[in-house]
Amino acid sequence: MKGAVSFGDQVEISSGDSSSSNTDDRKTESKWMKNTITVDQPVSEWDSEDSILRRARMYQEYMKVVPLPTQRGFVIPLTSWVGLAASMKELYGQPLHYLTNVHMKKLDSMRFGSDNEDVPLDTIIDPSKAEATIWLIEEVHRFTSSHHYIARLWLADPMYHIHVDAIFPKLQNSSK
Numbered sequence: 001m002k003g004a005v006s007f008g009d010q011v012e013i014s015s016g017d018s019s020s021s022n023t024d025d026r027k028t029e030s031k032w033m034k035n036t037i038t039v040d041q042p043v044s045e046w047d048s049e050d051s052i053l054r055r056a057r058m059y060q061e062y063m064k065v066v067p068l069p070t071q072r073g074f075v076i077p078l079t080s081w082v083g084l085a086a087s088m089k090e091l092y093g094q095p096l097h098y099l100t101n102v103h104m105k106k107l108d109s110m111r112f113g114s115d116n117e118d119v120p121l122d123t124i125i126d127p128s129k130a131e132a133t134i135w136l137i138e139e140v141h142r143f144t145s146s147h148h149y150i151a152r153l154w155l156a157d158p159m160y161h162i163h164v165d166a167i168f169p170k171l172q173n174s175s176k
Contacts, residue, residue: 049155056151059164063097063142066169068135075127079120081107084130095165097141098150100134102163 069092076091078084081104085096096104111117116124154160 049151052154053147053151056154057147059098060145060147060150063095066095066142068139068142069094072131072135076131077120078122078127078130081121081130081134084121084127085134088131088134089165089167093167093169095167095169096134096138097145098160098163099141099145100138101165103137104134105163
Protein backbone atom coordinates (compact mmCIF):
# COMPACT_ATOMS: atom_id res chain seq x y z
CA MET A 1 0.00 0.00 0.00
CA LYS A 2 1.35 3.37 -0.98
CA GLY A 3 -0.62 5.37 1.61
CA ALA A 4 -4.04 6.05 3.00
CA VAL A 5 -6.54 8.12 1.04
CA SER A 6 -9.80 9.77 1.92
CA PHE A 7 -13.16 8.05 1.56
CA GLY A 8 -13.93 10.25 -1.44
CA ASP A 9 -11.18 8.75 -3.57
CA GLN A 10 -12.42 5.92 -5.73
CA VAL A 11 -10.43 2.73 -6.02
CA GLU A 12 -11.22 0.13 -8.64
CA ILE A 13 -10.34 -3.45 -7.82
CA SER A 14 -10.23 -6.04 -10.56
CA SER A 15 -9.57 -9.69 -9.92
CA GLY A 16 -9.09 -10.50 -13.58
CA ASP A 17 -11.89 -13.08 -13.30
CA SER A 18 -14.93 -12.21 -15.35
CA SER A 19 -17.25 -15.00 -14.21
CA SER A 20 -20.84 -14.08 -13.41
CA SER A 21 -20.49 -15.29 -9.81
CA ASN A 22 -18.44 -12.18 -9.12
CA THR A 23 -21.47 -9.94 -9.67
CA ASP A 24 -22.80 -10.50 -6.16
CA ASP A 25 -19.30 -10.01 -4.72
CA ARG A 26 -18.99 -6.68 -6.50
CA LYS A 27 -22.44 -5.62 -5.22
CA THR A 28 -21.35 -6.40 -1.65
CA GLU A 29 -18.17 -4.36 -2.10
CA SER A 30 -20.02 -1.53 -3.82
CA LYS A 31 -22.68 -1.30 -1.11
CA TRP A 32 -20.14 0.13 1.31
CA MET A 33 -18.20 2.17 -1.23
CA LYS A 34 -21.21 3.84 -2.95
CA ASN A 35 -22.45 5.37 0.31
CA THR A 36 -19.23 7.18 1.09
CA ILE A 37 -18.77 10.89 0.87
CA THR A 38 -17.52 12.22 -2.45
CA VAL A 39 -14.93 14.93 -2.93
CA ASP A 40 -17.35 17.42 -4.47
CA GLN A 41 -19.64 17.63 -1.43
CA PRO A 42 -19.52 20.79 0.70
CA VAL A 43 -17.28 20.63 3.76
CA SER A 44 -20.26 21.04 6.10
CA GLU A 45 -21.62 17.69 4.87
CA TRP A 46 -18.24 16.02 5.47
CA ASP A 47 -17.97 16.78 9.15
CA SER A 48 -21.50 16.78 10.51
CA GLU A 49 -22.01 14.40 13.42
CA ASP A 50 -24.65 12.43 11.54
CA SER A 51 -22.43 12.10 8.50
CA ILE A 52 -19.43 10.93 10.53
CA LEU A 53 -21.57 8.50 12.52
CA ARG A 54 -23.05 7.09 9.31
CA ARG A 55 -19.59 6.68 7.75
CA ALA A 56 -18.23 5.07 10.91
CA ARG A 57 -21.11 2.60 10.93
CA MET A 58 -20.59 1.72 7.25
CA TYR A 59 -16.84 1.45 7.80
CA GLN A 60 -17.24 -0.86 10.80
CA GLU A 61 -19.77 -3.02 8.97
CA TYR A 62 -17.41 -3.28 6.00
CA MET A 63 -14.41 -4.20 8.16
CA LYS A 64 -16.43 -6.99 9.79
CA VAL A 65 -16.97 -8.70 6.43
CA VAL A 66 -13.36 -8.44 5.26
CA PRO A 67 -11.92 -11.86 6.10
CA LEU A 68 -8.66 -12.09 7.97
CA PRO A 69 -5.98 -13.94 5.99
CA THR A 70 -5.77 -17.62 6.81
CA GLN A 71 -2.52 -18.33 4.99
CA ARG A 72 0.17 -16.68 7.03
CA GLY A 73 3.65 -17.66 8.03
CA PHE A 74 5.88 -15.26 6.16
CA VAL A 75 8.78 -13.84 8.12
CA ILE A 76 8.58 -10.10 7.60
CA PRO A 77 11.59 -8.06 8.74
CA LEU A 78 10.54 -5.11 10.83
CA THR A 79 12.15 -1.95 12.05
CA SER A 80 8.94 -0.39 13.37
CA TRP A 81 5.33 -1.36 14.08
CA VAL A 82 4.01 0.99 11.40
CA GLY A 83 6.51 -0.47 8.93
CA LEU A 84 5.45 -4.03 9.76
CA ALA A 85 1.78 -3.09 9.38
CA ALA A 86 2.49 -1.52 5.97
CA SER A 87 4.35 -4.64 4.84
CA MET A 88 1.48 -6.85 5.99
CA LYS A 89 -1.06 -4.76 4.10
CA GLU A 90 0.97 -5.05 0.94
CA LEU A 91 1.79 -8.74 1.36
CA TYR A 92 -1.75 -9.88 2.19
CA GLY A 93 -3.71 -7.27 0.22
CA GLN A 94 -5.63 -6.52 3.39
CA PRO A 95 -6.61 -3.23 4.97
CA LEU A 96 -5.96 -2.84 8.66
CA HIS A 97 -8.62 -1.26 10.82
CA TYR A 98 -8.39 2.45 11.59
CA LEU A 99 -7.90 1.62 15.28
CA THR A 100 -5.11 -0.86 14.48
CA ASN A 101 -3.28 1.75 12.40
CA VAL A 102 -3.57 4.27 15.23
CA HIS A 103 -2.38 1.62 17.70
CA MET A 104 0.71 0.84 15.57
CA LYS A 105 1.61 4.52 15.54
CA LYS A 106 1.26 4.66 19.34
CA LEU A 107 3.45 1.57 19.78
CA ASP A 108 6.18 3.25 17.73
CA SER A 109 5.85 6.52 19.66
CA MET A 110 6.27 4.64 22.96
CA ARG A 111 9.82 3.78 21.89
CA PHE A 112 10.88 7.43 21.63
CA GLY A 113 13.53 8.10 24.25
CA SER A 114 14.07 4.45 25.16
CA ASP A 115 17.49 2.81 25.20
CA ASN A 116 16.63 0.74 22.15
CA GLU A 117 14.81 3.43 20.17
CA ASP A 118 17.09 2.99 17.14
CA VAL A 119 17.28 -0.80 17.29
CA PRO A 120 15.22 -2.63 14.64
CA LEU A 121 12.25 -4.34 16.24
CA ASP A 122 13.06 -7.72 14.70
CA THR A 123 16.13 -7.93 16.92
CA ILE A 124 13.96 -7.33 20.00
CA ILE A 125 10.71 -9.12 19.11
CA ASP A 126 10.35 -12.27 17.01
CA PRO A 127 8.83 -11.15 13.66
CA SER A 128 6.28 -14.00 13.69
CA LYS A 129 5.08 -12.99 17.15
CA ALA A 130 4.90 -9.35 16.12
CA GLU A 131 2.78 -10.24 13.08
CA ALA A 132 0.53 -12.50 15.15
CA THR A 133 0.10 -9.65 17.64
CA ILE A 134 -1.07 -7.29 14.91
CA TRP A 135 -3.56 -9.83 13.55
CA LEU A 136 -4.93 -10.39 17.06
CA ILE A 137 -5.32 -6.65 17.61
CA GLU A 138 -6.92 -6.40 14.17
CA GLU A 139 -9.44 -9.11 15.00
CA VAL A 140 -10.42 -7.31 18.21
CA HIS A 141 -10.86 -4.01 16.37
CA ARG A 142 -12.85 -5.50 13.49
CA PHE A 143 -15.27 -7.52 15.58
CA THR A 144 -15.69 -5.64 18.85
CA SER A 145 -15.32 -1.92 18.12
CA SER A 146 -18.35 0.34 18.30
CA HIS A 147 -19.04 2.63 15.39
CA HIS A 148 -20.04 5.24 17.99
CA TYR A 149 -16.54 5.11 19.48
CA ILE A 150 -14.94 5.35 16.04
CA ALA A 151 -17.18 8.30 15.15
CA ARG A 152 -16.18 10.13 18.36
CA LEU A 153 -12.51 9.66 17.45
CA TRP A 154 -13.12 10.83 13.90
CA LEU A 155 -14.99 13.91 15.08
CA ALA A 156 -12.05 14.81 17.31
CA ASP A 157 -9.48 14.33 14.53
CA PRO A 158 -10.19 16.03 11.20
CA MET A 159 -7.26 14.10 9.69
CA TYR A 160 -8.59 10.67 10.71
CA HIS A 161 -8.73 9.53 7.09
CA ILE A 162 -4.94 9.17 6.93
CA HIS A 163 -5.34 6.08 9.14
CA VAL A 164 -8.09 4.53 6.98
CA ASP A 165 -6.58 2.16 4.43
CA ALA A 166 -7.59 2.40 0.79
CA ILE A 167 -7.32 -1.32 0.15
CA PHE A 168 -10.54 -3.04 -0.90
CA PRO A 169 -9.97 -6.79 -1.17
CA LYS A 170 -12.29 -9.00 -3.20
CA LEU A 171 -14.97 -10.22 -0.80
CA GLN A 172 -16.50 -13.68 -0.93
CA ASN A 173 -20.21 -13.84 -1.58
CA SER A 174 -21.80 -14.55 1.80
CA SER A 175 -24.93 -16.07 0.24
CA LYS A 176 -23.05 -19.12 -1.11
